[in-house]
Amino acid sequence: MPEAVTVENLAKDFPLVKLLGPMGLPLTHAHKRVLSGVSFSVGAGEVFGLLGPNGAGKTTLLKILCTLLEPNQGRAAIFGQDVVQQGAEARRLLGYCPGVERSFYMRLSARENLGFYGTLNNLSAPTLRSRIPLLLADVGLEAAGDQPVRNYSTGMLQRLALARALLHQPRLLVFDEPTRSLDPAGVAWWRDYVRRELAQAQGCTVLLATHNLAEAEEVCDRLAILHRGRLQALGTPREICREAVATSLSEAYSRFTSADTPIASPALR
Amino acid sequence: MSASVRVSSARKLWAFVRRDFHTEASYRLSFVMQLVQVAFLALLAYFMAQFLRQKGLEAVTPFAQDYFSFVILGLAFYDYQSTAHNTFAHSLLEGQMTGTLETLLVSQTSLETVVLGSSLYGFVSTTMRLVGYLLFGVLLFGMPLAGANWGAALVLLVLSVAAFSAFGVISACFVLLFKKGDPLSWVLLGASGVLGGVLYPVSALPSWLEKLAQLLPLTHSLEGVRRALLAGEGLGELQREAFFLLLFAGVGLPLALVAFRWSVRRAKMTGTLSQY
Numbered sequence: 206m207p208e209a210v211t212v213e214n215l216a217k218d219f220p221l222v223k224l225l226g227p228m229g230l231p232l233t234h235a236h237k238r239v240l241s242g243v244s245f246s247v248g249a250g251e252v253f254g255l256l257g258p259n260g261a262g263k264t265t266l267l268k269i270l271c272t273l274l275e276p277n278q279g280r281a282a283i284f285g286q287d288v289v290q291q292g293a294e295a296r297r298l299l300g301y302c303p304g305v306e307r308s309f310y311m312r313l314s315a316r317e318n319l320g321f322y323g324t325l326n327n328l329s330a331p332t333l334r335s336r337i338p339l340l341l342a343d344v345g346l347e348a349a350g351d352q353p354v355r356n357y358s359t360g361m362l363q364r365l366a367l368a369r370a371l372l373h374q375p376r377l378l379v380f381d382e383p384t385r386s387l388d389p390a391g392v393a394w395w396r397d398y399v400r401r402e403l404a405q406a407q408g409c410t411v412l413l414a415t416h417n418l419a420e421a422e423e424v425c426d427r428l429a430i431l432h433r434g435r436l437q438a439l440g441t442p443r444e445i446c447r448e449a450v451a452t453s454l455s456e457a458y459s460r461f462t463s464a465d466t467p468i469a470s471p472a473l474r
Numbered sequence: 475m476s477a478s479v480r481v482s483s484a485r486k487l488w489a490f491v492r493r494d495f496h497t498e499a500s501y502r503l504s505f506v507m508q509l510v511q512v513a514f515l516a517l518l519a520y521f522m523a524q525f526l527r528q529k530g531l532e533a534v535t536p537f538a539q540d541y542f543s544f545v546i547l548g549l550a551f552y553d554y555q556s557t558a559h560n561t562f563a564h565s566l567l568e569g570q571m572t573g574t575l576e577t578l579l580v581s582q583t584s585l586e587t588v589v590l591g592s593s594l595y596g597f598v599s600t601t602m603r604l605v606g607y608l609l610f611g612v613l614l615f616g617m618p619l620a621g622a623n624w625g626a627a628l629v630l631l632v633l634s635v636a637a638f639s640a641f642g643v644i645s646a647c648f649v650l651l652f653k654k655g656d657p658l659s660w661v662l663l664g665a666s667g668v669l670g671g672v673l674y675p676v677s678a679l680p681s682w683l684e685k686l687a688q689l690l691p692l693t694h695s696l697e698g699v700r701r702a703l704l705a706g707e708g709l710g711e712l713q714r715e716a717f718f719l720l721l722f723a724g725v726g727l728p729l730a731l732v733a734f735r736w737s738v739r740r741a742k743m744t745g746t747l748s749q750y
Binding site: 219220265268271272273274275277280293296298299302305307308309310311312313317320321322324325326327328329353369373399 | 480481485486489490492496499500531572573574576577578580581582583584588693709739742743744746748
């Protein structure tokens with residue numbers, strides 16, 4: 206059985222316009238490398254965290270896996286489906302929770318939003334009729350399901366985003382900073398849901414990007430630490446601490462992402 | 475584990491129309507104001523026609539000696555062209571601004587269906603306005619549609635929408651690549667308004683501009699639809715107009731879709747897909 210996620214020697218550049226000439230036309234071009242030679246894999250059923258400071262390349266990596274960006278080099282696959290060559294097949298296997306909470310049709314209700322996205326994800330009308338109430342109940346939005354989404358709090362939108370990602374029962378769930386705007390109760394609920402419901406009960410693979418170390422340590426089986434587009438460390442929280450000769454994940458993270466001389470995990474050298 | 479089955483593109487397109495109808499209907503005032511706008515434009519056409527009649531200038535129109543019918547169809551079809559130019563680019567920009575574009579592109583729906591679906595309600599809404607124009611025209615201003623060839627008009631309408639849409643999809647490419655400042659819309663909409671025969675017949679133009687007007691789909695669309703609705707001509711008599719519209723659509727749409735795919739690919743490479 207293939208790994209849930211395979212990333213091999215992935216590199217991504219973004220163009221930077223350096224200088225503008227007459228009429229604002231670009232005179233010179235430069236590129237910024239946001240991912241460089243990143244390789245790792247995620248086993249089926251794992252909860253895997255991508256850690257790193259802002260600009261480390263976490264969101265870029267997630268977007269490549271979700272087929273929203275194309276890499277300049279290397280390859281990535283979801284359960285063996287190449288995200289560039291077999292994008293449609295890869296998308297069938299994944300559910301994506303973006304970092305933008307407002308990625309809904311705000312004048313529509315939660316039910317209408319889920320119905321729309323469900324249809325786009327090839328769910329039949331009878332399936333949608335049974336699945337939407339179940340999902341709304343699952344994420345605690347049953348009572349608010351008919352309200353326009355514009356009335357929702359940030360926490361409710363995050364829950365709705367989770368319900369949307371789960372609509373077609375994907376095997377891999379991808380979260381981009383899922384608890385960034387949640388209150389402590391919302392954070393606790395989300396962590397519990399990921400571990401208990403998604404990972405244990407449903408056997409889903411979960412890939413999440415975060416810079417919340419406590420969350421990563423509590424929720425994730427394994428972690429990857431990215432810094433300036435490079436993979437600095439890979440392993441369980443305990444392994445990462447051991448490799449950094451640190452007493453806590455926070456200390457290890459600081460060592461791997463220090464601005465001056467980041468060290469790479471011995472496992473990656 | 476997956477609950478997915480194969481859902482037809484038609485059902486997906488219908489889901490887009492329902493989504494946009496519910497969104498639009500939630501802005502009740504805007505919904506009503508569209509009807510008011512149709513009524514005002516119909517009145518404008520009526521008074522212009524009255525003015526020309528009083529001055530003995532109604533013969534400016536080639537069909538039925540009726541400027542009101544001439545201009546109301548001109549305005550309605552110019553509305554279609556504006557919709558085609560704006561709806562693709564607008565829906566894309568809106569998706570980029572709200573973050574919904576990425577959620578659509580991660581779904582199990584083809585790019586073509588997403589683009590077409592996101593724009594379909596614009597055409598539905600324009601068709602509702604067209605019906606409004608015709609109803610106002612017939613019921614209040616005596617527009618002579620008794621001998622209209624509706625079948626020919628419908629075929630020409632479909633061909634016109636397809637031809638206009640080719641340019642609309644290319645406008646959407648500009649949004650993907652440059653975000654703002656689509657020159658095609660400005661040039662083509664402006665040229666169509668001046669040269670396409672919206673307010674006056676193309677024959678009123680200097681001969682060199684009349685030739686230039688033949689390069690615009692709106693010219694053929696208006697010529698064909700007016701003759702089908704006001705003179706009752708069939709497709710046999712309207713072969714030339716149908717041919718040009720088919721040419722614009724048949725060549726333009728595949729090219730536009732290739733350009734759109736390339737633009738999306740380019741935006742995925744440069745990381746600007748969700749930027750605006």
